[in-house]
Amino acid sequence: MIIQNLRKVISFVKKDFLEAVSYKLSFFMQIGSIFFSIAIFFFLSKVFGQVISKELERYGGDFFSFVLIGLAFTSYYSLGLTSFSSTIRDAQLKGTLEALLVTPTPLPLIVFGSSLWGFFYATVRVVLYLLIGAFFFNAKLMSNYLPAGFVLLLTIMAFCAIGILSASFIMVFKRGDPIYWIFGSASTIIGGIYFPIFVLPPFLQKCAVLLPITHALEAMRLLLLKGCTFETVWPQIRLLIVFIVILMPISIAAFKYAVKTAKREGSLIQY
Amino acid sequence: MSFAIEAVKLKKQFKKTGYKNILSWRKPSVEALKGISLEVKKGEIFGILGPNGAGKTTLAKILSTLILPDSGTALINGFDLYRHPKEIKKFIGYTTSEERSFYWRLTGRQNLSFFAALYNLSNNQAKERINYLVDLLALKKEVDKPFMNYSTGFKQRLSIARSLLYNPQILLMDEPTRSLDPLSRLRLQKFVKQELSGEQKKTILLATHDLSEAEYLCDKLAILSQGKIVTIGKLGEIKEKLEGKKKFHLKLKVESDYVFKQLLKMNGVCEANIISYINELMTLEVTLSGEEFISSVLNRLVSERVSIFACTPKELSLNEVFEQVVN
Numbered sequence: 001m002i003i004q005n006l007r008k009v010i011s012f013v014k015k016d017f018l019e020a021v022s023y024k025l026s027f028f029m030q031i032g033s034i035f036f037s038i039a040i041f042f043f044l045s046k047v048f049g050q051v052i053s054k055e056l057e058r059y060g061g062d063f064f065s066f067v068l069i070g071l072a073f074t075s076y077y078s079l080g081l082t083s084f085s086s087t088i089r090d091a092q093l094k095g096t097l098e099a100l101l102v103t104p105t106p107l108p109l110i111v112f113g114s115s116l117w118g119f120f121y122a123t124v125r126v127v128l129y130l131l132i133g134a135f136f137f138n139a140k141l142m143s144n145y146l147p148a149g150f151v152l153l154l155t156i157m158a159f160c161a162i163g164i165l166s167a168s169f170i171m172v173f174k175r176g177d178p179i180y181w182i183f184g185s186a187s188t189i190i191g192g193i194y195f196p197i198f199v200l201p202p203f204l205q206k207c208a209v210l211l212p213i214t215h216a217l218e219a220m221r222l223l224l225l226k227g228c229t230f231e232t233v234w235p236q237i238r239l240l241i242v243f244i245v246i247l248m249p250i251s252i253a254a255f256k257y258a259v260k261t262a263k264r265e266g267s268l269i270q271y
Numbered sequence: 272m273s274f275a276i277e278a279v280k281l282k283k284q285f286k287k288t289g290y291k292n293i294l295s296w297r298k299p300s301v302e303a304l305k306g307i308s309l310e311v312k313k314g315e316i317f318g319i320l321g322p323n324g325a326g327k328t329t330l331a332k333i334l335s336t337l338i339l340p341d342s343g344t345a346l347i348n349g350f351d352l353y354r355h356p357k358e359i360k361k362f363i364g365y366t367t368s369e370e371r372s373f374y375w376r377l378t379g380r381q382n383l384s385f386f387a388a389l390y391n392l393s394n395n396q397a398k399e400r401i402n403y404l405v406d407l408l409a410l411k412k413e414v415d416k417p418f419m420n421y422s423t424g425f426k427q428r429l430s431i432a433r434s435l436l437y438n439p440q441i442l443l444m445d446e447p448t449r450s451l452d453p454l455s456r457l458r459l460q461k462f463v464k465q466e467l468s469g470e471q472k473k474t475i476l477l478a479t480h481d482l483s484e485a486e487y488l489c490d491k492l493a494i495l496s497q498g499k500i501v502t503i504g505k506l507g508e509i510k511e512k513l514e515g516k517k518k519f520h521l522k523l524k525v526e527s528d529y530v531f532k533q534l535l536k537m538n539g540v541c542e543a544n545i546i547s548y549i550n551e552l553m554t555l556e557v558t559l560s561g562e563e564f565i566s567s568v569l570n571r572l573v574s575e576r577v578s579i580f581a582c583t584p585k586e587l588s589l590n591e592v593f594e595q596v597v598n
Binding site for chain 2 (some may be wrong): 004007008011012014018019022023094095096098099100101102103104106118133228260261264265266
């Protein structure tokens with residue numbers, strides 16, 4: 001059973017890889033765009049970096065390195081939020097969902113398998129972000145990779161829990177997903193991707209605490225920019241675990257309910 | 272007797288969408304199936320025949336576990352639709368004429384390999400099975416080309432190959448020959464009849480609106496109209512059920528069309544049409560309200576001093592049966 005499911009997951013990744021590389025130009029242009037987005041923030045940091053360096057002391061004081069971590073891990077946050085819903089919507093639009101659903105493969109495995117290539121690709125992007133930032137633009141990163149990897153795993157799980165909730169809405173309503181709208185917008189504005197949350201008004205700082213991305217980025221920056229230990233980022237790790245424990249069961253229950261509703265209404269394969 | 276498929280009072284409604292209903296709290300619905308019951312024996316080709324919108328595809332989708340009925344249930348090889356959808360998926364293969372159900376940028380072989388993994392085939396089993404199906408369905412020439420370059424006929428053959436990947440006992444085929452040219456259609460129909468049904472003894476549920484296809488392929492038929500089974504049985508049985516109307520071809524020697532006018536007035540004659548009238552030899556098609564009226568009609572003709580050269584009963588075509596049933 002486990003081996004069969006593993007083979008299925010590998011088949012999804014292989015299929016998505018073959019599809020992705022069949023669009024050769026797009027594949028290489030996406031990689032190229034990473035270089036340009038890093039360059040933009042590198043030159044912005046030259047202009048504005050000194051102005052907010054006081055607020056960045058907690059993270060080593062370098063605005064470029066600060067924003068590089070934000071940019072790199074935004075890939076995971078947007079992917080976690082959107083990959084499940086876009087997987088379903090993509091398969092509905094392409095017309096492949098029906099063919100997938102008649103196979104003896106449970107829907108959660110189809111959704112998970114179809115999303116996995118995105119996470120692999122995001123990992124390549126994150127590594128490229130960090131490598132290009134470090135080698136070409138002199139970003140100061142610490143080699144705290146093991147705890148950073150653990151935080152990343154928790155971060156992905158927390159984002160995925162929200163993503164599954166978002167997919168449940170897409171499954172029933174097809175378009176107009178309030179979860180992505182709320183979490184996506186809030187995380188971009190007040191989650192601390194481009195600037196530290198200390199510069200926000202106190203009310204918004206309190207709101208930011210309710211978002212997993214705030215704690216994920218905080219932990220990641222302390223580990224990779226300041227070289228802090230695992231114990232130092234334990235409060236953030238604990239909060240990420242709380243998010244997962246609360247959100248994951250709610251998301252899975254919502255997803256099961258959405259599948260049942262869509263099957264009953266006969267709208268599972270409609271878009 | 273255990274049946275391959277047993278449907279019991281299946282009902283399904285769909286909510287109507289559209290701008291007119293956008294503000295209504297209780298959206299109006301359309302009844303796609305109104306209590307469908309049918310039984311399909313193992314090894315049988317069972318045709319679901321009906322005009323567009325009759326509910327054929329909805330029925331096929333319910334039986335393939337893609338959608339749930341509102342009420343009623345179905346047993347596939349004894350497994351209940353609600354309680355054992357996972358087991359049911361191990362017995363059924365689903366073929367549609369939907370070209371979009373493949374990954375267009377992958378080759379046919381890559382598509383089949385991907386679906387083989389989803390059907391729990393190991394790499395070696397998949398390779399072996401794909402090679403077998405490529406030979407069986409004559410796909411060798413195209414199977415390593417991207418799916419997007421396939422002709423409609425090849426796409427349809429690949430769809431059948433996919434549904435046969437794990438050698439299912441039951442095939443649900445939803446209009447498999449739609450949009451095929453006549454030659455490809457004939458080839459595919461022969462393949463279904465001779466190979467899938469004849470050699471491999473598969474149970475096939477075929478949803479179609481092609482009457483000649485149903486007549487050629489199906490052992491048994493159910494005619495669906497507006498979500499209801501109007502009639503069900505073997506083609507011969509269905510024809511017999513139809514009001515007892517019988518058609519005869521008569522070849523008569525007559526001097527004028529006076530006899531034809533008389534014939535129209537005879538007891539039991541519903542309709543009569545002259546097919547040809549050359550050199551006093553008239554060929555007629557006569558529809559009687561019952562077979563029993565033919566002797567009295569012939570007696571009357573004899574008494575009118577008409578020479579009768581031939582009197583042959585004519586079988587109703589499926590087109591005529593379908594027209595009578597649906598209307």
